[in-house]
Amino acid sequence: MNGIHDMGGMHGMGAIQHEKNEPVFHEQWEGRAFGLSFAMDSFDKWTLDAFRHQIELIPPAEYLRIRYYEKWIAAYIELMIKGGLVSRAEVESGIPAQGSPRMKPALPAAQVPAMIASGAPASRNVPASPHFQAGQRVRTRNINPVGHTRLPRYARGKTGTVERDHGVFVFPDTNAHFLGEKPQHVYSVRFTARELWGEQVAPRDSVYLDMWDDYLEPA
Amino acid sequence: MTTKRRDFLAGAVSAAGAAMTPDLSHAHGHPHDHDHAHQVVPSDLTLRVKALESLLVEKGLVDRAALDALVDTYEHKIGPRNGARVVARAWADPAYKQRLLANADAAIAELGYGGQQGEHMLVVENTPQVHNMVVCTLCSCYPWPVLGLPPVWYKSAAYRSRSVIDPRGILREFGLELPEDTEVRVWDSTAELRYLVLPERPAGSEHLTEQQLAVLVTRDAMVGVAKVMLTTEGASA
Numbered sequence: 001m002n003g004i005h006d007m008g009g010m011h012g013m014g015a016i017q018h019e020k021n022e023p024v025f026h027e028q029w030e031g032r033a034f035g036l037s038f039a040m041d042s043f044d045k046w047t048l049d050a051f052r053h054q055i056e057l058i059p060p061a062e063y064l065r066i067r068y069y070e071k072w073i074a075a076y077i078e079l080m081i082k083g084g085l086v087s088r089a090e091v092e093s094g095i096p097a098q099g100s101p102r103m104k105p106a107l108p109a110a111q112v113p114a115m116i117a118s119g120a121p122a123s124r125n126v127p128a129s130p131h132f133q134a135g136q137r138v139r140t141r142n143i144n145p146v147g148h149t150r151l152p153r154y155a156r157g158k159t160g161t162v163e164r165d166h167g168v169f170v171f172p173d174t175n176a177h178f179l180g181e182k183p184q185h186v187y188s189v190r191f192t193a194r195e196l197w198g199e200q201v202a203p204r205d206s207v208y209l210d211m212w213d214d215y216l217e218p219a
Numbered sequence: 220m221t222t223k224r225r226d227f228l229a230g231a232v233s234a235a236g237a238a239m240t241p242d243l244s245h246a247h248g249h250p251h252d253h254d255h256a257h258q259v260v261p262s263d264l265t266l267r268v269k270a271l272e273s274l275l276v277e278k279g280l281v282d283r284a285a286l287d288a289l290v291d292t293y294e295h296k297i298g299p300r301n302g303a304r305v306v307a308r309a310w311a312d313p314a315y316k317q318r319l320l321a322n323a324d325a326a327i328a329e330l331g332y333g334g335q336q337g338e339h340m341l342v343v344e345n346t347p348q349v350h351n352m353v354v355c356t357l358c359s360c361y362p363w364p365v366l367g368l369p370p371v372w373y374k375s376a377a378y379r380s381r382s383v384i385d386p387r388g389i390l391r392e393f394g395l396e397l398p399e400d401t402e403v404r405v406w407d408s409t410a411e412l413r414y415l416v417l418p419e420r421p422a423g424s425e426h427l428t429e430q431q432l433a434v435l436v437t438r439d440a441m442v443g444v445a446k447v448m449l450t451t452e453g454a455s456a
Contacts, residue, residue: 008356008407010380016392017377022370024294029268031294034368035286036272043280052358068359068374070264073271085280094270095277102279109284116292119334122411150409152356154383166339166412186410188341193403197384205403207383210410 001053001146002153004060009154009197033069037076042106042115045083048122049176053148054078124183128168130213132187136162137219140189140211148176151215155207159219160191163208171212184213298367301332302415303436305365306447309342310420311429320344323415327365337364337413343406344417345443350401351416352390352443354382355408362413366438373442383407393444416443423449 007013025031041051054075055063063071080086090097107115132138142157143149150172164187171182193205275281305327309316319326323340327333333340340362343351355361356379361369372378382389386403390396397403406414418440424432439445 005357007376007380009384010376011384013376013380015377016372016389017375018372018393019370024298024368025290026371027265029265031290032268032272032286034293035289036268036275036281038289039281039285040275055358064376067264068371073268077271086274086278090274090278091271094274096274100278104279105282105285106280107285108282109288112285112288112292115335116289116297117334119336119338121338123339150357152407152409154356155407166410169411186412188412190404201384202387202399202403204400205386205405207405207407209407210412212410 001056001148002144003056004063005056006153008152030067030069033073037072038115039105039107040076040080040085042111043083043085044106045085046079047170047175047178048120049148049170049172050178051075051079052172053176056148122169124168124170124181126168126183128184128213130165130185130187132162132165132185132213132216132218134162134164138162138187138189138211138216139219140215141217143215145173147173149173151211152209154196155191155209158191158195160189160195160209163188163190166210169212171214173212173214182214186210186212187216189216293363293368297364299365299436299438299441300433301330301367302362302365302438302441303433304330305332305342305415306417306436306441307429307433309417310424310432316417319417327415332364334364336360337362339412340365340415341412342415342417343404343443345419345446347419348400348402349404350390350397350443351404351406351414352382352386353406353408353414353416354379356380356383357407357409360408360411360413362415365415366441370438390444393439395445416441418443418445418447421447421449 025034055071058071058074066074077091081088081091087097137159138161139159140151140156143151166186166188168183169186171184174180174182187210188208189211191207191209193201193207194203196207272281272286276283305319308330309319315326319342323342324333327337327340345351359369359374361373378389383405386405387397408414418436420432421435424435435447435449437445437447440447
């Protein structure tokens with residue numbers, strides 16, 4: 001979707017605020033929000049892509065106003081409700097519905113180290129023939145889907161060069177909407193800065209994006 | 220007018236699905252990605268997250284000890300010191316560096332790192348001719364196993380918006396002025412590949428041990444917004 005999250009190339013967002021010796025979490029609630037998100041992921045009721053899209057659905061003014069882990073909390077509440085793990089009434093009251101069954105945590109403390117160490121690879125070991133190869137010139141499609149995509153606006157309809165084939169990965173545009181993983185090749189594609197931004201930028205600079213087969217066509 | 224604005228914000232919040240009513244008195248009217256500027260704990264957020272945690276624990280969905288373990292892991296065990304060890308090893312051991320650049324996942328796993336948000340790693344090498352820097356314009360993708368959770372500036376609208384269109388301007392704000400003939404490569408983390416910059420080994424560091432080298436390597440250098448200096452000033456950044 002053409003949302004506020006798709007920020008590449010925007011002006012007016014201010015100067016970089018660099019904090020020395022920055023803590024991992026600035027306040028205790030941030031750590032708890034982070035932990036809750038992780039723990040609830042283990043129910044496998046949604047995908048990382050669905051989480052990202054849920055954050056993108058936060059209206060622009062809110063997206064810019066609220067804090068980073070506040071976005072997570074807002075998104076997880078929606079995911080948990082859609083996933084049937086809690087009801088909106090429960091979230092609003094903070095109290096489990098009368099007679100609701102007591103569940104079992106999907107992530108017991110003892111499993112935390114193993115869960116962190118194993119991760120959740122997005123690569124898929126399935127046959128999918130690559131549509132492109134290293135060295136090939138490609139053009140990104142000019143798409144404007146209302147749903148989730150990882151093809152940023154600033155890189156649509158642009159010509160670049162495939163630098164390497166990363167292998168086969170799940171496709172976020174479908175996976176975010178529970179429409180299947182649609183595994184396909186992902187490539188590192190190099191775009192010259194001038195192709196993206198015009199003649200005013202440095203001639204030798206470039207931007208690399210990781211692009212799925214469905215985002216590309218031969219140039 | 221005030222009512223209208225409140226209504227608009229409240230509507231926006233419910234559209235976003237934040238089911239708990241935010242305390243609108245905390246609207247500061249400016250972007251909040253620079254959280255750290257605020258010293259006062261916004262009690263509404265503390266209370267909201269506490270209430271949510273209690274609910275999930277009471278429903279049996281969440282093991283409180285798991286939350287403690289997660290927070291402890293990312294506060295104390297997984298952070299940029301991991302990446303610094305990888306970089307120092309690459310500087311000290313040319314064969315390791317070759318493995319790191321050819322197959323980052325396996326080489327990083329040699330030092331015991333990997334997993335969540337670092338399942339598919341790539342290492343890009345800075346040289347006098349090429350300077351790499353990493354961003355996620357669409358959200359906040361970052362190589363957790365080697366750098367920990369991202370700092371606020373990396374997640375900020377300022378960095379995400381400008382790093383791709385004006386990387387040299389961003390680097391200047393970090394105090395790094397690159398020669399015009401250096402090629403700047405910006406890596407926008409649009410997929411599940413996670414990037415670690417292998418900074419240039421500082422001149423005059425030949426006599427240092429791998430452990431001493433690791434102390435010099437900063438988080439910012441491994442994101443590609445700084446160089447590694449011989450002094451340890453700012454090594455905690």
